Amino acid sequence: MIENPIMKNEMIKFQRQRDEMVRRQLEARGIADPAVLAAFRNVPRHLFVSEALMDQAYGDFPLPIGEQQTISQPYIVAEMTQALELKKDDRVLEIGTGSGYQAAILAEIVFRVYTIERIHSLFVKSRRLFDQLRYHNIVTRYSDGTTGWTDESPFDAIIVTAGSPSIPQVLVDQLAMGGRMILPVGDQHSQELIRLVKDEEGIHQMNLGGCRFVKLVGEYGWKEL
Numbered sequence: 001m002i003e004n005p006i007m008k009n010e011m012i013k014f015q016r017q018r019d020e021m022v023r024r025q026l027e028a029r030g031i032a033d034p035a036v037l038a039a040f041r042n043v044p045r046h047l048f049v050s051e052a053l054m055d056q057a058y059g060d061f062p063l064p065i066g067e068q069q070t071i072s073q074p075y076i077v078a079e080m081t082q083a084l085e086l087k088k089d090d091r092v093l094e095i096g097t098g099s100g101y102q103a104a105i106l107a108e109i110v111f112r113v114y115t116i117e118r119i120h121s122l123f124v125k126s127r128r129l130f131d132q133l134r135y136h137n138i139v140t141r142y143s144d145g146t147t148g149w150t151d152e153s154p155f156d157a158i159i160v161t162a163g164s165p166s167i168p169q170v171l172v173d174q175l176a177m178g179g180r181m182i183l184p185v186g187d188q189h190s191q192e193l194i195r196l197v198k199d200e201e202g203i204h205q206m207n208l209g210g211c212r213f214v215k216l217v218g219e220y221g222w223k224e225l
């Protein structure tokens with residue numbers, strides 16, 4: 001319960017901005033999965049950026065989150081989430097926790113989210129926020145995500161939110177039968193969003209178009225500097 005009238009006004013303001021973001025940036029561009037749209041109406045995106053940027057949090061663009069990393073534009077988060085074709089009881093692996101926003105969106109939709117971050121300060125900050133917002137179905141880990149999370153595999157879906165030079169085979173190996181994976185693949189300046197499905201016949205790949213992400217740095221990603 002919110003007793004403080006100033007806080008209550010803030011909440012109403014941000015809820016209004018969220019509803020508008022969903023209408024103008026997502027529905028208008030073809031995002032139609034009701035579970036995805038509901039998640040975007042619920043997750044308080046402004047809490048995933050610094051206080052100075054809160055008023056821009058629902059804009060149609062990415063924002064800096066420190067450590068030279070970014071929280072992706074709402075539309076790209078929605079497009080990737082929708083492309084995973086998630087079901088309620090899915091277990092999903094995310095590589096690149098960053099602000100934690102994408103993980104929170106996933107956590108609204110599926111049973112459990114496993115997310116890996118390689119920068120310690122972002123790992124700590126996002127964990128704290130997940131606890132505050134009571135996302136108890138998000139499991140976090142501080143490590144190089146390019147090798148996946150063997151102990152918890154296989155996953156129904158895997159999402160990589162940093163740009164990779166190629167598709168890491170270890171991640172494909174950690175996909176369940178019928179599993180979906182989405183990741184940006186390309187050079188350091190621009191990538192293609194690749195969607196991959198694993199079934200009895202093998203791996204099926206589809207290109208969803210151009211995108212731009214920060215680097216995936218690790219054993220099966222880019223080498224550090």
Ligand code: SAH
Nearest residue numbers: 096098099101102117118145161216217218
């Ligand atoms: N999903 C994030 C977007 C984060 S930007 C969000 O919703 O805010 C990409 C993140 O991937 C950065 O935080 C970066 O540190 C992280 N990253 C890059 N390479 C990684 C790796 N090998 N393992 C885990 N995280 C990685």
